Amino acid sequence: MANPYDKAHELANELKQSEEFTKLQDLHNQVNADDVAKRMLDNFRQIQMDLQQKQSQGEQITEEEVQNAQQQFEVVQQHETISQLMEEEQRMSQLVGDLNRIITEPLEALYGVDQGEEQ
Amino acid sequence: MANPYDKAHELANELKQSEEFTKLQDLHNQVNADDVAKRMLDNFRQIQMDLQQKQSQGEQITEEEVQNAQQQFEVVQQHETISQLMEEEQRMSQLVGDLNRIITEPLEALYGVDQGEEQ
Ligand SMILES: [Ca+2]
Ligand SMILES: [Ca+2]
Structure with a gap:
């Protein structure tokens, strides 16, 4: 009997051991250990969240406000560790997006087929 | 070396063989084979999409419009196969949500930890 739950736990473990995750974790710890960086x-995250909330x-x-956020982004980008952390966050977000696309492929196929069928 | 991509493909296969997916696929085919049901x-889906688009x-x-959508929902619910399909779609959506939570647990743990840390 298929058990997607077990496989999902295996995938979570795989993700946890991936280069992407360990790098992200390491940079995260570095930033948290550095009061100024943190x-x-x-x-910066507060500014981003406030803007997102407004937008939503x-x-x-x-x-x-846009200019201020842009300016703050340029400031944090100057910080080597933060800049690396943000780069790794983007890599992770890309990876999780890829994994999601792979996992939901059977569903896409199911729903994709009949979209082109009758219209 | 960890390879989350391979594991994601395994999970997709597992999902495809799950009772949830095969039931969904079967009901989907039944509805598509029945012109009236389709x-x-x-x-009904068009009405839902129109409302969602307006809202977004x-x-x-x-x-x-709300009353009309509600009425249309009650009409399609009377159709046994459609009603079953919608039930299975909800089950699938629940399952995919569960899998996503399991997979992103390592990330939740990473970000969850420092939310409670300093504030
Ligand atoms: Ca990088
Ligand atoms: Ca059911």
């Missing part, structure tokens, strides 16, 4: 990153509530985002 | 379902564009949805 404050910089927390501050349909509020207008000002030119000034 | 037209009913397509019509921040447009107001009228009381009448």
Whole structure:
């Protein structure tokens, strides 16, 4: 009997042992051990979250707010460890996206087929 | 070397062989083979998509539109095969959600830890 749950746990373990995850974890720990870096990153994430929340509530985002976020992004990018962490986060996000696409392929196939069928 | 891609393909196969997927596929084929059922379902899905699109564009949805969608839902629910298909779609959506939670557990753990750390 197929057991996707067991396989999903195996995949989670695989992910945990991947280069992507161990690098991400290492950079994460480095940033957390560095008070200045951690404050910089927390501050930047807060700005991002505030903007995302505004956007999701349909509020207008000002030119000034966009420029401020962009500026803060450039500041945190100057920090070597934070910049590496953000790069690894993007790699991980790409990887998780790839894995999701692979896993849901059977469903895509099921629903993809009849979209082109009658229209 | 960890290879999450291989494991994801194994999980996709597992999912494809699961009772949830084979039932879903079977009901899907039954509905597609039945012109009346297919037209009913397509019509209902179109109504749902239109409403979702309106909502995502921040447009107001009228009381009448909500009532119409609710009415159409009750109509399709009367159709045994469609009703079963929708039930299986919900089961599948639950399963995929569970699998996603399992897979991203290592990441949740990584990010969960420092949320409670300093604030
Ligand atoms: Ca990198
Ligand atoms: Ca069922």
